[in-house]
Amino acid sequence: MPQITAWFDYGNNSDWVEKSVNVPWVVCRRCSGEGHHGHPAFDGTTQEYWDQQEPGDLDDYMSGAWDVTCEECHGRRVIPGEPEFDDPVEEAAYERAWKRIVYDREVEAMELRYCV
Numbered sequence: 804m805p806q807i808t809a810w811f812d813y814g815n816n817s818d819w820v821e822k823s824v825n826v827p828w829v830v831c832r833r834c835s836g837e838g839h840h841g842h843p844a845f846d847g848t849t850q851e852y853w854d855q856q857e858p859g860d861l862d863d864y865m866s867g868a869w870d871v872t873c874e875e876c877h878g879r880r881v882i883p884g885e886p887e888f889d890d891p892v893e894e895a896a897y898e899r900a901w902k903r904i905v906y907d908r909e910v911e912a913m914e915l916r917y918c919v
Contacts, residue, residue, distance in 0.1 A: 807886065810897075819900060833876065834873035842871050910916055
């Protein structure tokens with residue numbers, strides 16, 4: 804089972820702790836485990852678009868001729884899943900740290916957006 808390095812926040816104004824955590828491999832949700840997917844340039848194309856293209860282009864697209872390596876798993880077909888915890892205290896500390904990181908990133912994004 805692969806490991807990731809994660810931050811833990813045990814509360815009480817303590818310092819964050821860095822630890823290795825086991826994570827399971829899960830099937831990539833972007834490519835459904837195929838390792839490739841349709842070219843993003845064609846996302847949202849309509850039948851009207853394909854009607855204006857060369858004969859056989861839609862068949863090529865549907866057969867995967869223009870597929871690209873998956874952007875999420877980079878062709879590996881699997882990605883690391885959610886960390887697994889045996890200890891509820893560890894899980895809560897991980898969740899607390901994750902929420903703080905997300906909050907900090909949101910604040911930073913707002914500052915960049917609204918402060919010049």
